[in-house]
Amino acid sequence: MALQVFTAVTGAAWESELVGELDRADHGVTVVRRCVDVGDLLAAAATGTGQAALLSAELRRLDGDAVARLLAAGVAVVGLVEPGDHTGADRLRQLGVSRVLPADADAAQIARALREAVSGAPATGHDVGDPRAALPVLGLPEDPADRPTGRGRVVAVWGPSGAPGRTTVAVTVADEAARLGVSTLLVDADVYGGVVAQVLGLLDESPGIAAAARLASAGTLDVPRLARTAWAVAPQLRVLTGLSRADRWPEVRPQAVETLLEQARRLSALTVVDCAFCVEEDEELSFDTAAPRRNGATLAVLERADTVLCVSGADPVALQRTVRALGQLREVLPDVTPVVVVNQVRRGPVPGDPEQEIATALSRFAGTRVGAFLPADRRAADAALAAGRTLAEVAERSALRVALRTLAAELAQVPAPRRRAARRRR
Numbered sequence: 001m002a003l004q005v006f007t008a009v010t011g012a013a014w015e016s017e018l019v020g021e022l023d024r025a026d027h028g029v030t031v032v033r034r035c036v037d038v039g040d041l042l043a044a045a046a047t048g049t050g051q052a053a054l055l056s057a058e059l060r061r062l063d064g065d066a067v068a069r070l071l072a073a074g075v076a077v078v079g080l081v082e083p084g085d086h087t088g089a090d091r092l093r094q095l096g097v098s099r100v101l102p103a104d105a106d107a108a109q110i111a112r113a114l115r116e117a118v119s120g121a122p123a124t125g126h127d128v129g130d131p132r133a134a135l136p137v138l139g140l141p142e143d144p145a146d147r148p149t150g151r152g153r154v155v156a157v158w159g160p161s162g163a164p165g166r167t168t169v170a171v172t173v174a175d176e177a178a179r180l181g182v183s184t185l186l187v188d189a190d191v192y193g194g195v196v197a198q199v200l201g202l203l204d205e206s207p208g209i210a211a212a213a214r215l216a217s218a219g220t221l222d223v224p225r226l227a228r229t230a231w232a233v234a235p236q237l238r239v240l241t242g243l244s245r246a247d248r249w250p251e252v253r254p255q256a257v258e259t260l261l262e263q264a265r266r267l268s269a270l271t272v273v274d275c276a277f278c279v280e281e282d283e284e285l286s287f288d289t290a291a292p293r294r295n296g297a298t299l300a301v302l303e304r305a306d307t308v309l310c311v312s313g314a315d316p317v318a319l320q321r322t323v324r325a326l327g328q329l330r331e332v333l334p335d336v337t338p339v340v341v342v343n344q345v346r347r348g349p350v351p352g353d354p355e356q357e358i359a360t361a362l363s364r365f366a367g368t369r370v371g372a373f374l375p376a377d378r379r380a381a382d383a384a385l386a387a388g389r390t391l392a393e394v395a396e397r398s399a400l401r402v403a404l405r406t407l408a409a410e411l412a413q414v415p416a417p418r419r420r421a422a423r424r425r426r
C-alpha cells in the first residue's frame, strides 16, 4: 500500500511540480493532504490518516514543538530546503528533522527518504545522488571536516529522590574539571526546580536553560548563543542556570534538550548536567500523546549522555530508593548503564564497614557495582552552602572535595592531580 503523506511546502516555487511527481504511483507515495501551514499540518497529523510529512524549512511558525508533536502523532518527518541552503538544513535538524533533502532532489529520492523515515532506518546520507550538487541528508555527517560535530563529553548526574547529593556532585565535578583545565559547562536541568545558581551564589537572574531551550525550539541555538545564555563564572567554567520557577518545566522540551546537548558538546570539552530524580514516563496519564511530559527532559539527557552517574545516599533508606530507581531506569532506558556513586558515606547507618556493606547490598539487590564512594562531610558541605562557593574555595582539603576532584578527573578523562595538600604546612 502506498505511503500516505502530508505535504507542507506551500509557497515554494517547486511545490506543484514536486507534489505532482510524488503522486505518480510508481513511487509508492500518495499525497493525502497539501497543508497550508503548521496548524493545518498538525490537525492533519492528529487524524491519523498519514504516516509521513514532507515540509520545507521556510514553513512559517515551524518550531521544535511542532516537529515533536508530529513525531508523537506517529508522523515521520522529512525536510526540504532550497539547494545550498545549509542554514535552513541546520535549522531543520535542530528542530528534530533528521532527514533533510535539497528541493531539487528527484521524486524517487524524496519518496525513498519518506519511506525510510517511516521505517525508522537511520539517516545515512547516501540517498542524494551527487553530494556536491545536493546537500547531504543530515543525521550523520557526510564529511566531518565540513560539518564538525561536537566532541565534548556529557555527564548526567542523576539519582533517586531524597536529596542524595546530585547537585553537590554536579557542581563540584564541574568546578573541579574546570580547575583541571577542562572547558566545562554545568547545566541545571532539574525540571523540579533549579538551585545551581543559588548554590554558586549567582544572585542575578540569568536567562539560563529556559532561554537556551527557547532558542533550540526556534532552531536558532548555536555555540555563540549558548555561550551567551550561560554565565562564565571562572576561566574554564560556564553555568547554564536552571528554571527559577518549577512550574516553567514545559518550556524545557526533550527535543530542545537534545539540541542543547549537541551544541554543548561543541562549546565545551565536558558538560555536566544536574538532572531531576524522576524518570517515570507519565504519558500514560494522558490520551494526548503530544502533551508535554515533565520527565521527558531528564530522559533525553540520560539517553544522550556519555556517562550517567546515579548518586545514592549511604543509609538503608537511600539505598533502597537507589535500587528502585535503577530498576525503573532499566525499564525506561534499558541501554543506559549508570555508574553508581554512593555519597554521604559514614559509619553508623549501616553496620560494619560501610563501603563493603553498601557494595554488597547494591550488588545483590541491583546487580551493580559501585563506581565511587564519597564521604559524608557535613562541615565542608555546609561551609560551601553558607558561602555560596564551591568546595575548592571553602574546604580545599576536605575529604569530600578530594574525592570529588578524583571523580572529576576520571570523568573528564584527564590525569588525577596529586594529593599534595596533606603534606603542606600552613
Ligand SMILES: Nc1ncnc2c1ncn2[C@@H]1O[C@H](COP(=O)(O)OP(=O)(O)OP(=O)(O)O)[C@@H](O)[C@H]1O
Residues within 6 Å of the ligand: 159, 161, 162, 163, 164, 165, 166, 167, 168, 169, 190, 277, 343, 344, 345, 374, 375, 376, 377, 378, 379, 381, 382, 385, 400
Ligand atoms: N557528602 C556529603 N556530606 C555532607 N553533606 C552533603 C554531602 N553531599 C551533599 N550534602 C548535603 O546534602 C544536602 C542535599 O544535597 P544536594 O542538594 O546536592 O542533593 P540533591 O540530590 O541535588 O537534592 P534535590 O533532590 O533537592 O535536588 C545539601 O545540604 C548538601 O550540602
Ligand SMILES: [Mg+2]
Residues within 6 Å of the ligand: 166, 167, 168, 190, 195, 274
Ligand atoms: Mg539537586
